[in-house]
């Protein structure tokens with residue numbers, strides 16, 4: 001049995017909280033801020049901790065993690081638990097609830113790179129996880145923690161992907177799950193996943209931020225374990241794509257990582273992964289981490305612009321990228337901190353820029369859900385602003401699978417997604433990307449006429 005050698009630290013006042021004493025809402029009792037998992041024996045915060053230092057050996061770890069790719073053990077086949085030396089949060093890691101998440105592909109983007117005059121553009125596709133989003137990597141960690149602590153019920157408020165992941169992992173663990181969703185504001189595919197995986201699924205007549213408020217009360221009044229991203233154990237799982245990226249780069253790291261921003265936990269989770277790797281001598285630098293938000297759900301962008309990330313004003317969120325339709329993000333302080341600490345940037349992108357970028361990612365043969373496409377739309381702005389140089393290496397973090405929101409894609413190609421005033425300046429590029437379905441008589445002549453026209457075009 002492995003020792004679960006972790007503690008929790010408040011990101012506001014630095015108070016240390018033993019795992020058994022954590023509040024149900026995962027907030028500091030003194031200052032109300034969020035918590036972070038840390039490992040005293042190799043504290044990445046740089047705080048000297050008395051007692052023996054048991055920093056893992058980098059070379060041995062790299063070898064061990066590679067070896068596990070050949071193993072048939074479920075936890076070795078998981079791209080999260082393969083790195084379990086860097087997330088010792090469970091007493092019995094071999095009992096982790098896993099769907100073989102992680103180990104997602106890093107694709108090279110040639111066409112998008114060419115358009116931008118860049119050489120090294122990559123996409124880390126977290127949509128290639130078991131339930132189709134990056135949430136699976138966090139869910140395996142936090143839900144395993146919930147089970148080890150004896151909970152029967154888990155719950156989340158969600159824009160769709162967290163609920164899909166939670167419902168799946170809860171069912172695998174034979175636990176029950178409660179999902180609160182903003183009615184009419186999430187995609188059908190995500191709603192269908194929660195139902196299929198067996199969650200108690202409630203649509204509330206409010207937005208995501210309203211669902212979060214209701215859930216906070218539910219958690220106070222009932223014995224349910226909160227699985228929103230304020231749960232710091234989720235972020236331990238979500239830091240592992242950083243390890244996979246470094247591994248793919250032969251333990252060098254790219255110059256930039258660009259992440260979509262919604263509730264704003266994932267950017268800091270990945271940042272934590274990179275900072276810990278550097279601290280442990282696994283890699284020599286940390287990429288600049290940048291966050292991109294939709295214009296209609298841009299509180300972090302405004303906070304950094306107007307208050308240097310010291311305070312945030314919630315906004316009334318509205319974007320067709322429903323996954324990131326969040327006006328009052330819980331983890332904004334963590335996101336602001338990681339952007340500033342790594343020298344990254346924050347941008348906002350319009351609805352038309354998101355739709356165009358999504359179509360361009362589709363044409364790489366990859367695809368992604370709308371919220372993920374903000375990364376490419378943001379990259380274009382960073383390059384034009386001279387913040388990212390054409391000779392630098394960039395990884396876009398694609399967070400969700402293209403089939404998560406096919407209604408968006410179909411509306412785009414049918415020309416019903418965007419209003420004319422939204423496409424101003426991008427009309428030509430958007431129409432070049434749009435494809436129509438053709439209704440033909442069932443004859444080879446009819447099809448061949450179309451083929452000939454396509455060949456000549």
Ligand code: F0G
Pocket residue numbers: 133135157158159160161162163229260261262263264265266267323324369371372399400
């Ligand atoms: N991309 C996708 C596809 C998402 O589902 C989310 C968040 C994000 C990006 C933003 O990540 O919140 O860590 O900044 N979805 C949550 C949910 C809120 O409920 O599924 P973040």
